[in-house]
């Protein structure tokens with residue numbers, strides 16, 4: 001069965017910054033056809049849960065209290081890439097709007113709930129290395145391919 005990397009919060013892990021999750025209703029359908037490998041780049045990058053929300057500001061990532069967490073975000077992205085290489089993963093399903101996992105949109109760096117076109121640190125890294133990136137909003141289309 002093909003393995004797919006997936007944002008851990010999408011399978012129901014409570015790894016979101018506020019201690020919650022973003023469980024997708026399509027997980028069971030995915031599991032019928034794929035082996036899911038849940039991964040949270042922020043937790044694996046060394047950040048606690050719950051944690052302050054962060055946003056990308058240019059090439060840096062900062063928490064809403066001003067703390068620079070770029071190192072943690074880059075570390076999480078590197079670890080995600082290592083897992084993909086190690087397991088031969090070619091597709092990742094990632095959580096839209098996140099500064100790590102956002103696929104098409106991320107928050108704009110002003111902590112005012114405004115989105116802009118852009119991608120998270122992990123999404124960007126994986127995409128540039130040739131991994132196909134899909135957001136949770138595109139799972140249905142992916143299953144219908």
Ligand code: SF4
Nearest residue numbers: 007008009040095101
């Ligand atoms: S970093 Fe990604 S996997 Fe972790 S909580 Fe945020 S969106 Fe979910």
